[in-house]
Amino acid sequence: xxxxxGPGTFQVLLYPPDPDVTSPEGGxxxxxxxxxxEAYMTTCEPLIDPSGATxxxxxxxxxxxxxxxxxxxxxPDGGALYFYVADSSGEKPGYEPPSAEAPPxxxxxxxxxxxDPAWTDYDPEG
Numbered sequence: 001x002x003x004x005x006g007p008g009t010f011q012v013l014l015y016p017p018d019p020d021v022t023s024p025e026g027g028x029x030x031x032x033x034x035x036x037x038e039a040y041m042t043t044c045e046p047l048i049d050p051s052g053a054t055x056x057x058x059x060x061x062x063x064x065x066x067x068x069x070x071x072x073x074x075x076p077d078g079g080a081l082y083f084y085v086a087d088s089s090g091e092k093p094g095y096e097p098p099s100a101e102a103p104p105x106x107x108x109x110x111x112x113x114x115x116d117p118a119w120t121d122y123d124p125e126g
Contacts, residue, residue, distance in 0.1 A: 010085050
């Protein structure tokens with residue numbers, strides 16, 4: 001993705017709903033855990049729905065010289081959306097020098113994109 005600040009990486013991951021039963025041997029954390037702000041994040045704000053419930057987070061961090069923004073948002077079906085944008089267009093951001101002065105999307109732009117109903121309104125039966 002290229003902006004006036006230069007080229008950077010943009011990723012979108014779609015997570016299916018959490019399974020009803022989890023294995024006692026381990027596995028991945030529930031999606032609701034992934035929307036929590038963590039101490040290592042440079043900035044982090046919860047995303048709140050109209051009823052006051054926390055439905056996601058928007059955060060910024062820096063790793064090995066790469067600055068990135070993330071949005072993790074729970075979907076209405078129990079799944080989740082993850083959006084990531086960084087100031088590096090390297091294959092693995094953080095391991096190659098930044099290719100831009102800043103990520104090509106601001107946190108506000110990333111939140112607006114993640115909250116667009118186009119990601120959650122699809123009905124395969126319709």
